[in-house]
Amino acid sequence: MPFAVTHVLTAIIVIEFLREYLLKDKKNFPHYFIIIGGIASLLPDIDIILYYILYAFFKIPQEAIHRMLTHSLIWPAFFLIGAYYAYIKKNKKQLNLLIVITIGITLHIILDMITGYVVPLAPFSQQMFGLNLLPDSQIGRSITLGIDAIILIAWLIHEEVKHQISKFV
Numbered sequence: 001m002p003f004a005v006t007h008v009l010t011a012i013i014v015i016e017f018l019r020e021y022l023l024k025d026k027k028n029f030p031h032y033f034i035i036i037g038g039i040a041s042l043l044p045d046i047d048i049i050l051y052y053i054l055y056a057f058f059k060i061p062q063e064a065i066h067r068m069l070t071h072s073l074i075w076p077a078f079f080l081i082g083a084y085y086a087y088i089k090k091n092k093k094q095l096n097l098l099i100v101i102t103i104g105i106t107l108h109i110i111l112d113m114i115t116g117y118v119v120p121l122a123p124f125s126q127q128m129f130g131l132n133l134l135p136d137s138q139i140g141r142s143i144t145l146g147i148d149a150i151i152l153i154a155w156l157i158h159e160e161v162k163h164q165i166s167k168f169v
């Protein structure tokens with residue numbers, strides 16, 4: 001199960017790359033949208049807070065809540081519909097923002113699907129999908145920590161090469 005850091009870093013890196021290398025008109029895509037994308041990538045795990053509350057009162061197990069409704073593809077679809085309306089209204093900034101949120105949430109679901117299982121079609125179907133490459137175990141957590149470190153270092157190298165961040169430290 002990926003840590004919050006993996007989710008945020010993956011979203012920030014993907015969105016920044018898209019902004020940096022694909023987008024020509026950066027005027028309607030301010031830098032802080034990347035941070036919003038990172039925060040959006042954490043949203044599906046809001047069910048962990050819900051789990052703590054429900055467990056405290058009703059002793060409901062984590063498997064009954066986590067990676068279900070909040071990890072459904074209905075959320076990115078919802079923001080994508082919003083993006084479509086922004087596109088029709090020709091509001092480029094709003095369009096970019098909604099796409100960034102869609103990417104953040106979708107990346108979270110994909111990552112969770114690679115490392116474990118999610119219920120992407122909740123509430124319409126309870127079918128679980130996932131490769132479960134990193135089961136929630138001691139080894140799984142160690143590998144996740146290693147992946148975190150590799151992603152972070154790769155991103156720092158990219159930032160150094162591209163923007164020379166060490167000048168600001």
Ligand SMILES: [Zn+2]
Nearest residue numbers: 044045067112
């Ligand atoms: Zn998750």
